[in-house]
Amino acid sequence: MKFTEKVKLDVKKTFGTLEFLGHDGEKTKTGEDNQSVVVNQRYGLSSSAQEGTIVIYLPADKKVEFDYDTEVTLVNPTINAFATATYNSMDVITQVFADDIVAVQKNSIPQQSNNKSKEAN
Structure with missing residues (x-):
């Protein structure tokens, strides 16, 4: 595996609850005719296993909207890492990409009926 290849993630182990x-915002680049082209949509998520805000990059055409603090999970997440050298050190930058962000479906426990069925005599 090359360092520049994306690495797949186990969402629950890596991030805990999201x-x-x-x-x-959007990540853009200058395209033909000096027009700005959207490359990715950026979303912020909080993580119970990581400190600070996790920035997730989705495809340019993928827009999601949830209420604040809605529990979510990532679809097909990968991480991309690259390093930048400075005078006497090196910084490693990571970017998390996903195909989508979806709400976590809570397991609903069926409520038991309080009405007892009547038996026919």
Whole structure:
């Protein structure tokens, strides 16, 4: 595996519980005719296993909207890492990409009926 390849993640082990914080903007680049082209949508999530806000990059055409603090999970997440050298150190930058962000479906426990069925005599 090359360092530049994306690495797949286990969402639960890596991030724990994720909660939606909101849209964090768009990553753009200058395309033909000096027009700005959207490359990715950025979203902020809070993580119970990591410190601070986790920035997730979704495809340019994928827009999601949830209430603040909605528990969510990632669809097909990968991580991309690259390093930048400075005078006497090196910084490693990571970016988390996903195909989608979806709300976690809570397991609903069926409520038992309080009405007892009447038996026919």
